[in-house]
Amino acid sequence: MKIKHAAIFLLAIFLLLMAFSNRAYAQATFPVDTTKLAERADETTTVSLDKNMLQFASRFLSSNDEDREARRIIANLDGIYVRTFEFKTPNAYSASELEAFRRPFAGPEWSHIVSVHGKEPNEDTDIYMRLVNGEVRGMFILAAEKEELTFVHILGPIKPEDLDQLSGNFGIPKRHGTKQQPRKEDEL
Amino acid sequence: MDEIEKALKTALQREPAPSGFADQVLRKASMRSMPVVPPVFPPLVPWWRMFPVRWAVAGVVVVACMVGGVAEHARQQRIRGEQARQKVLLALRITGTKLRQVQRQVVQRQVDKSDEEGAEPR
Amino acid sequence: MNPSWRTLEALLDKHQAMVFSIALRITGNRELAEEVAQDVFLELHRRLESVQSEEHALFWLRKVAAHRTIDAARRTARMPETVADVADLPGEGNQADPLLAQRLQQLVAELPEKMKAVIVLRYQEDLMPEEISQTLSMPVATVKSNLQRGLEILRRKTERVLR
Numbered sequence: 233m234k235i236k237h238a239a240i241f242l243l244a245i246f247l248l249l250m251a252f253s254n255r256a257y258a259q260a261t262f263p264v265d266t267t268k269l270a271e272r273a274d275e276t277t278t279v280s281l282d283k284n285m286l287q288f289a290s291r292f293l294s295s296n297d298e299d300r301e302a303r304r305i306i307a308n309l310d311g312i313y314v315r316t317f318e319f320k321t322p323n324a325y326s327a328s329e330l331e332a333f334r335r336p337f338a339g340p341e342w343s344h345i346v347s348v349h350g351k352e353p354n355e356d357t358d359i360y361m362r363l364v365n366g367e368v369r370g371m372f373i374l375a376a377e378k379e380e381l382t383f384v385h386i387l388g389p390i391k392p393e394d395l396d397q398l399s400g401n402f403g404i405p406k407r408h409g410t411k412q413q414p415r416k417e418d419e420l
Numbered sequence: 421m422d423e424i425e426k427a428l429k430t431a432l433q434r435e436p437a438p439s440g441f442a443d444q445v446l447r448k449a450s451m452r453s454m455p456v457v458p459p460v461f462p463p464l465v466p467w468w469r470m471f472p473v474r475w476a477v478a479g480v481v482v483v484a485c486m487v488g489g490v491a492e493h494a495r496q497q498r499i500r501g502e503q504a505r506q507k508v509l510l511a512l513r514i515t516g517t518k519l520r521q522v523q524r525q526v527v528q529r530q531v532d533k534s535d536e537e538g539a540e541p542r
Numbered sequence: 543m544n545p546s547w548r549t550l551e552a553l554l555d556k557h558q559a560m561v562f563s564i565a566l567r568i569t570g571n572r573e574l575a576e577e578v579a580q581d582v583f584l585e586l587h588r589r590l591e592s593v594q595s596e597e598h599a600l601f602w603l604r605k606v607a608a609h610r611t612i613d614a615a616r617r618t619a620r621m622p623e624t625v626a627d628v629a630d631l632p633g634e635g636n637q638a639d640p641l642l643a644q645r646l647q648q649l650v651a652e653l654p655e656k657m658k659a660v661i662v663l664r665y666q667e668d669l670m671p672e673e674i675s676q677t678l679s680m681p682v683a684t685v686k687s688n689l690q691r692g693l694e695i696l697r698r699k700t701e702r703v704l705r
Binding site for chain 3: 424425428429430431436441444446
């Protein structure tokens, strides 16, 4: 009987630890909860690549310039997680929601290195770096526009030259972003 | 027109479109206009009409399944790999776009600040 | 029967340089400019039957090229890293100040998108402010203000080169 109770107790502890570690892992991979945004968004883009997936993908990157740069950038990363939410109506999220997304990065581990606020409401960009023993071990970008909200979480060491590469020549796509929808101005 | 405006007219003269531009547009336009022709499949031959060769066919089918299984696995792996590659590129492109957006916002700030400083009375 | 000008081929022949140049000056990227310019002509092809005259086609092409390029430039928000990304130096009439032309191209490329579009339509396309206003669906006063501010910025930044 005692053994049975002990076994149940140990199982309960194990399950509890699993639950917490899963939550901790989820938090580490994506530190903000975007479920409500996803419910409201007209279009959502989700990319979740942990270390294994990055290493797997690396094998299939080709030798063209963009792929080579990508292979170099992701070589030491532990994960890349992107969430983009597009809304048909502007200002579909509030300033207080944005503040809530910023809160996890107020801690000592994160440095708020860029904060740009546009003239219009909901046109802000924030960039945070995670420093461990003086080394960059992660980056978080929150880019807010009237009809789009983007989160980028990169785990692992990011070098300044990687950022240069990303913000310079990297990834001007062959088909630039989403297809242009016909606009009122296009009418003849 | 002052000096800067004349200089702008010179600097902003029209550039010719890249060679082959018109051909490419015309080709794409004609592809969009082409009707889609559905594929035509030959009529199936009922298997019982193939009685004399059915055992050979069965053997071939078994071997083909085995080889096909391996090939199919490799194919699935390549598909998954290509999907992973596309995801990596998409993630890095989105990141690059947002970083460029910040750069642009910072430049806009500098332009606005220069304007304010220039507009201040001396 | 269709008049001879109302074919995609004829309109491409006449206006491809204009559309491509507008896209190039505003995006600062040749590849992107080519893509936008193609999209504009393909859109025109879809609507060809609705084009009423050659002038109408020209107006429509300018308008759509400007709008789509501004959108594309905002999406990519790329600043050209080298002047080679923008145009080559114009061949004629610029022997005196090749550096100034190069500098101006770079400075124009760094302006905010709408200001850039106003400058390009004024000095590349020779449009008057009222025409720019119709092309960009922008009040005339805003066009004039963007022109004035844009020129002030360019004057200040090229002062040394002009002396």
